[in-house]
Amino acid sequence: MNELHTRGLALLRAGREHEAATCLREAISLGPDDARARYHLAIAHRLRGELTEARNELLAALELEPTLAPACAQLGGLALVAGELQEAMSWLSRALAIHPGHRISRYQLGVALRFAGHRTEAISLLQASLEPGPGALPPVLAHRVRGQLVDALNDPLPGARPLAQCAAPLVTELLEEREPPREEAPHPESSREREMRVMTPLEAARLLAGARSILALTGSGISVGSGLATRKELWQRWDRDAAVSVFKFREAPNVLWEVIADFLGEGRHRPDAAHLALAACPDLIGIVTQNVDGLHQEAHREVHGESVPMPPVIELHGTLLETRCQACDARPGRTAGSYVETAAPRPPRCERCDGPLRPDVVLFGERVAPERMGQALDLVRRCDALLVVGTAMDVAPASELPRIARANGVPVVELKRTASRLSRSLDTVLVPGESDTVLPELLENLRQMR
Template sequence: MQDETEDAIAELHAMLDRADSIVSFTGAGISTESGVPDFRTPGSPWMVNKPIPFEAFVQSREARIEAWRRKFVMDDHYRDAAPNIGHRALARLVADGRSPAIVTQNIDGLHQASGVPEDKVIELHGNGTYATCLSCGWRHELAAIRPAFEASGEPPACIMCAGPVKSATISFGQAMPQQHMMRAQELALECDLFLVVGSSLVVYPAATLPIIARRQGAKLVILNREPTDLDPIADLVIRAESGAALARLAS
């Protein structure tokens, strides 16, 4: 099995060398290696601190208070998380001009922390490292929100319009960022290699992106510890940690 994995990793790098336009699509699996908990691992703190649905957040002051309490509990779980080898490897592809952008389902900001410019990270599910006003869109920094929330127990309100302020993630029931999804679809149509890293490919519509790329003629590689429903259409499937598989790129 180890020899098979090593052969698959060697084939991955050969495919990367041959490709002209590589789109990386990342999920929770790349960040668990940095200590960021995922949703599906048994005992995950996300099971205790589940995100509050968007409709409840908007309609209820009490729900907003609880959402912010859970938000800061989860932030403390991965406060010291830093980009790992996998993040740095994908950042290298962008820096070398071989990848136009990284599409991610993650909300941790670790791709940007690895050196990828913000305009080259397409965040389909938002970003948990800051907050925005739901009324006017003004950006609010967590460093200012947290002490005020912990001192008063009141949910934050926008300094510009007094509207409700929410973590800049996409909650259950909240509309996906259409501009980001459209850009991701365009990249899937234009690339010649679509590289899935650490995604279980069960969340839609994001999971349609590998299908779009494959139908357009791109090579599809899935690097994930567990099987996915799209494994049968992939050109290469690798069961390994992303850091180990991508280390050669990061060096």
Template sequence: MFSQKLLIRLKNAFNIVVLTGAGVSAESGVPTFRGKDGLWKDKEVEKLATLEALEEDPKLFWEFYSWRRQLLKEIKPNFAHFSMVDIENYFEDFTLITQNVDNLHTVAGNRKVLELHGNITRNRCLRCDHIVPMEQSAGQEIPYCDKCGNIMKPDVILFGEALNEKILRKAQTASAECEVFFSIGTSSVVEPAASLPYIAKGNGAYLVEINTEETPLSENADEVIRIPASKALTGLVMILDRIR
């Protein structure tokens, strides 16, 4: 499954970066909101998950996100998530960068997680940036900030919003400094996350893609694994147990 060249790299590596996308959480049953999953109540998710939608119809906006949160309450981390916890323990410097907002990496037990697109289990004030756990707003049809009284949004990056610059810089720095970079379950088209593997490879990292489908990154990867993340990573943990 994994090449000898990769195993040699992993045996001696100090610094590892993993980038995860929707394909990892899809194995737990989290909707990808692509294709047939791109609609909710006959409305396009890309138009619902915007600041404009929140301003125009806050009740509908929050109904959608309350539905998403309720869905996630029933969803648990899968073998891919738990395997990444094990993998983190094998390396001195391990950074997990995720495009997912479902909090499953943290629930599974990963310690160093950079959430590029935020975390749906928190709310953020649109005016003062005050952040609270979603439980603090339980029972409110439309959450309002307890500091300034302004309306809140989920602490996620909505369509059209810029990423948190501090988190993005950390992700870029980690990518530039790593020895092996894994791109797992991501479409490799959403920027700026899609550029991170190229930053890693440009600085000498060995680039591995784990994805059941071909992506724009595939032809540039040093190694491509075409099986589900859960199967690939459980196998990788068994190998690391022997060589580390």
């Protein structure tokens, strides 16, 4: 591996895909027969939503090295994201013919088979991807596979169905984890749906009375009281995942900006009672949020002022408070809302290269920055109680964090109108209700017990 290839791979692992792609292209110009450099360049293209370029580099890599199983697996993954199950199964089968123990291919083929209606074969492959031995899956991915496996085992309608984009496996081969998974793979006979434990805010406070390191994992439901639409509400008006996918943005970038305008609506949004209660929680070690609205930080300022340091807020999916250019990665220093509020054309254009600007958020088809995921994992490993507030828990990798907490023996309390899909396979507690009502009550009860 030449120096440029090595540097490009390091940039890719660090989540700096734009710089990685530039570096890897230079490496290929010096060594056009380097199949691995082309494979890694394809990963960079894939993470930037450049599917045609990714596919072309993968095919070129296979021409140079026909036994490169990861390239076949990535072609299968691209087909999965596009909903092309038959093509996906063909490429993934080829990857496993080359390398029968390739766990990523087993996992992805299991997902494809599940959505194609081949439930028994899917379960077998998902279980095989979790077998102990060399090349074990990274812990977060292993937890996600377990979730897919439990869903397959408990699926009341196991026939073929359309593949949701958020169900397609993510690019995880390059993520470096530090600990092995602690959980055993679920067995068919022990993977029945669990009986949900429902508690009042007072009962949940008693359960958490001994906690001294509370972590919150939040989703769009916590911002309902601030007047922001939930993901479910947006998808009643838009084409679900496709409207906010990186692939759609490359085809029609104006659509994403229309969704943002719909999400933000009119007027300024302030933290609601749930944000403020969480900000006042004395034992809070941090917040991991799927939200992009910046309201947790604003709540801290309202409760504590500017002088009190804030516990870390890990914005897994980025923020609307920053924008960047899709083409050159320039950052104009403006919020997405500032473009929506003006009569600027959609999409707004980059002053440096005239490329389309976008909010600095993670779109479907992109990955969560490794640094953010690492910070979230550190918090999960440190906490002794996890509050899951206002989220359906159906998008990875956030959906795997409660599984990791439970594997460490940490109680998981959901605050939501109805239980999320987590409750089907994980021992959780539900406090039903609107988060801006039940969360302040729970935390007030907890404060009085101190």
